[in-house]
Amino acid sequence: MTLYADVILPLPLDQPYTYSLPKEMEGKARVGSRVLVPLGERWLTGIVVGLRKRKPERAMKVKPVAEVLDETPLFTPQLLAFARRVGRSFLVPWGEMLQSAVPPSLFVRSRASVSLTPQGKEALEKGLLSEDECQLAALLGTRPHSPLFLERKSRVKNVSALLSRMRKKELVTVEKSVRQVRRRIRPEATRGSAQLELDFSSGETVFRAAGTISGAMAKKAFSPFLLFGPAGRRKAVYSRLLREAVSSSGRVLFLVPEISLTPALIEEFEKSLGDGLALLHSQMTDRQRELEWQKVRERRVQVVIGSRSALFSPLDNLRLIILDGEQDESYSQQEGLPFDVRRAARLRAEEEKAVLVLGSSAPTIESFQRARKGRYLIDLGPESFRPKVTLLDFRGRSGLIDPRLIRAIQERLDGHEQAILFFNRRGYASYLVCNRCGFVPSCDRCDLSLAYHRSEGKLVCHACRRTVPAEMNCPRCRGRLTARRGAGIEAVAEDLRRTFPRKRIEVFAADEAGRKKERESLLGGFEKREIDILVGTQFLAHKAGLPPVALVGILHPEMVLHLADFRSGQKAYQAISRAFRFLREEKGAEIFIQTFAPDHYSIREAARGDYAAFYERELEFRRLLDYPPFSSLAEVVFSGENLRRLAGTARMFASQVKTIGKGIQVYGPALAPIARMRGLHRVQVTLRARRTKTIAKILAQILPGIRTKKSVFFFD
DNA sequence: AGCACGCCGACT
């Protein structure tokens, strides 16, 4: 009797396809295994989600599975269920969710290769081809290429349509083959598992917090906690919990924001766990991730520590999920990364019947409120060290740096000390302007002015990262382009260099060219005290491992408040608190905050380090305007080349929601904040309801019928 | 997603 396998494919097809299983594969394919299957003309990697004896009645034809890629399932049943739930919550097809959960190399697929036939070659030489055909044929003259390569290298508009025509005329052939990346992975020699000996010499609060949480862990049921307090104390609690979980042979998933992947933290856990630790983060190579994954799968580790990509680690008997730095934006739903890690971690903990511990000293308003309401907030008490903080009211002043801050820096430099300044704007100026005709150079693929990066002599689009050489003559009137406003960190550094000509001042920001080495050497230089003042953006604030200094300056944290974002208050608060980490814990250490908005509660309370006060004000604001956590929002962004059609689609969508969505408010359509990006117009519709589920349900109903490219962001 | 089909306007 034949067996059939229900296979989920990494495509926006949200239902499984059924394939027959040849006799020799029957024992091998299991639920959760990868299989190689044919789909139309293509070969794809899919995941078996069901095995059954009876043929499906509906299917006209059933193709056989070509190959079973795992005899030990890649996904546990819990992981499969978890991926499906995350997908449902964020409107991502199950198969795509599964694909994004594992190292990319594990999903092999056929790649098309186009080659020129002898007839094609002849036609090219004789000049019998159309202009477009000629272009492709010329590219194929030397060797076969992928359609994608042809798309990129030629100027032909619709490559795939042209190719199919050329194929009919037998000018080209298209071959599809699966490039096999199959490696036998041998386990490395184990270093021997060490006992977990972490320092837990902390006070009563830590002891009690750990006790409460391990009590819940013992029950083997889902249970959430929010650990609110200073990093040191949180770590002490984590250490105890880890020990507890591991000693009863439970497994632990420890999620950290990108920043906290500090060598120090890893070293500490490595020391105590030896081989029992796996690391997974986005900066690892594919191969490294694959090896770590393998370790986890083979149950050679008890603890996985990593950033958002670690959420799908194939740990079984998962007892504890820690998500530290809960407020960090790297956990939020971002462009291209379809889900919010906080919510997804909760789903996984539910699925695995594990304990979830969120940790933060400045949690998101949403999580804090939920924890208070749900009575799972654990308060570890206030920071033991409070530095001196000075708010510099910049109203009525001009220039880039307050003289009072300059004086303070001067004193530090005189005492051979270093300083760090934060200013969250990259480059020299956010735009150039012609002083004669007012022309502002802007990106031709995005609706955004080009930022001036003077040190590199470039104009950079901060939306699409494209750069062009900076040309200071106005292309329209031959006037002069100047950087009059919108100063960035390069301008701040320039100012400092003028003031302190003998000192070494450097800037640190994410850049387009990805010159990672240079940046790392800057950090090294600062550590070796070769650099006196470091000026950085939020990107620097997310780096760990810098030696703390006695003076930190934060320039204009209120800039973020002007953005159209209901969470901007929280962002300002967090940006300020994050800067505190760079300060040395000693008596004379101090922080300066230079701002035009010294009275804004987010700035004031962050300066005072009073989260509770900030929380009350922010929550009140959210309540008044009915923002999350009091309501749930979803932002649906449609994008496409044709603005007219896009607008039509968005209007249609909005009216559909209005008709069938009960209890949903619809705002828009409106242009997205960046109305065009990479050549695509962007139109958005915002939805509001009491509950996220209400919105997700309606969207799941309407969106599949809309083919226009879209992305959905949830805020709750 | 990719790919085929089939329908309409604009050019050899």
Next chain:
DNA sequence: GTCGGCGTGCTC
């Protein structure tokens, strides 16, 4: 009349 745009439907 074909070419080439893109809307629609299908893939076990």
